[in-house]
Amino acid sequence: MEEVIKNILERFGNREIKYKDKDMWTFYPDKEYFFDFVDYIKDYGEFDILLDITAVDYLEWTKEKKDRFEMVYHFLSLKYNIRIRVKYTLKKDEKGLTLTSYYKNANWLEREVYDMYGIVFEGHPDMRRILMYDEFKGFPLRKDYPLKKRQPRIKGLNDD
């Protein structure tokens, strides 16, 4: 196990942080201390690049009245050449945690997550769509978005 991973586990070990060593180290901090976690890995582990933010829609979780979305963050440490994945879960209308004050590029990445999944990030400076057009209704990567639903912007010659 790498030194930096060991230290992260030690530091957050008393809070029973779950982790897995699959394709890369994956951490499951609770939402309450997600900011503490990011703070620590950015300062200590020098995970100075936020590679990606995305989400997963687990629609079947809502049947058991559990959370619906899982947020996924990827970080890269240039100093130690290590990538890690961090995840936390959200309820249906729960707001996400914005990383815009830690990483500048979180701005657009979170806008993309909002565009596709409809997850609003609290404190985000510019929360609007980034890929789809403004007239677009709904959030296309949600599992309850109809597969064949089309929203053309102009009246077509031969719409079906």
Next chain:
Amino acid sequence: MEKRGARVGVNGGNFFTTKFDSILGWARKYSMFVYPFVTACCGMEYIAAACSHFDIDRFGAGLTRFSPRQSDVLMVVGTVSHKLAPTLRKIYDQMAEPKWVVAFGTCAVSGGIYDNYSTLQGADKILPVDVYIPGCPPRPETVFEGIMKLQEKIQSQPQEWRWKKS
């Protein structure tokens, strides 16, 4: 020439007769100014067809124009998203008559594998397409086949011109 209704002059004279439509079509089909609306990987194949190894200029379509005002043929090369559709329509509207549209590659023909929320299911949803070139992406030979089909179409259609009474 015989096929197109042209007649060589009497006793082998230095003139021949033809129909105005026919000679206008002949001029038009060998001087197509192409506007490539490139949005995706098919653009590479258009470049390959246009450059000297395959040489699109053999068909008189070598003068690629990057302004819709100066072009005759709108080539929709690649995937068109719903977000881009109004722009493509505007570019078509800006082109001067006479004008033709070619759907280049599977995405422009039918949407291809992108049967989803974001992609226009074929350029013919918003434009009157004259020639469909299939392939993902099409080989330059297929492109030339399509260009020759368009030339046939241009030659055989009734020609519009400014002083013609409609």
